[in-house]
Amino acid sequence: EAQVTQNPRYLITVTGKKLTVTCSQNMNHEYMSWYRQDPGLGLRQIYYSMNVEVTDKGDVPEGYKVSRKEKRNFPLILESPSPNQTSLYFCASSYAGGPYNEQFFGPGTRLTVL
Amino acid sequence: KNEVEQSPQNLTAQEGEFITINCSYSVGISALHWLQQHPGGGIVSLFMLSSGKKKHGRLIATINIQEKHSSLHITASHPRDSAVYICAVRVGTNFGNEKLTFGTGTRLTIIP
Numbered sequence: 001e002a003q004v005t006q007n008p009r010y011l012i013t014v015t016g017k018k019l020t021v022t023c024s025q026n027m028n029h030e031y032m033s034w035y036r037q038d039p040g041l042g043l044r045q046i047y048y049s050m051n052v053e054v055t056d057k058g059d060v061p062e063g064y065k066v067s068r069k070e071k072r073n074f075p076l077i078l079e080s081p082s083p084n085q086t087s088l089y090f091c092a093s094s095y096a097g098g099p100y101n102e103q104f105f106g107p108g109t110r111l112t113v114l
Numbered sequence: 115k116n117e118v119e120q121s122p123q124n125l126t127a128q129e130g131e132f133i134t135i136n137c138s139y140s141v142g143i144s145a146l147h148w149l150q151q152h153p154g155g156g157i158v159s160l161f162m163l164s165s166g167k168k169k170h171g172r173l174i175a176t177i178n179i180q181e182k183h184s185s186l187h188i189t190a191s192h193p194r195d196s197a198v199y200i201c202a203v204r205v206g207t208n209f210g211n212e213k214l215t216f217g218t219g220t221r222l223t224i225i226p
Contacts, residue, residue: 040218042216044216103149
């Protein structure tokens with residue numbers, strides 16, 4: 001089944017404790033992206049990747065890191081999480097051309113930073 | 115002012131009614147997406163448009179590039195259409211900067 005998977009789905013952590021949210025897709029998509037969704041603000045793009053070893057900042061990259069060492073995986077790293085990073089996070093992928101193609105979304109990761 | 119504005123923010127209608135959700139943007143774009151977010155949180159892509167009109171089942175999406183406006187229509191609405199509908203745009207026409215900018219969504223509730 002074609003899908004985007006994220007892990008964990010739910011995470012409660014404390015300020016400053018490094019964490020990684022994994023994202024994997026099995027559709028051989030070149031483009032992958034991370035978003036956060038907050039009430040009243042909607043979805044905002046954190047980072048995106050056009051292909052392996054190619055990443056770029058979205059609109060809200062501060063406090064986040066990403067890497068794209070393999071085509072199927074695009075982990076989101078919070079080196080020192082803070083409470084303002086409490087949010088619902090979505091990973092998405094699409095074929096080359098990114099925003100010019102249908103986006104496939106993961107199920108979301110709800111993160112709470114205490 | 116947000117680059118992408120959706121209206122209405124909330125919409126409640128009776129089953130069977132014709133639904134229209136609007137998306138206006140203030141900058142030049144090269145692609146526009148309509149997404150559906152289910153009550154459980156999952157997001158599904160409905161349409162990607164760069165011009166004209168697309169139809170899938172009871173859903174129709176249109177875009178007017180000159181007027182910087184897109185609409186999503188649902189015919190014969192059903193309670194299972196209850197969801198948040200989100201408009202997203204790829205700003206600009208030059209390559210590079212391949213990111214999406216989102217509206218804040220329209221919450222649709224269809225009453226049986």
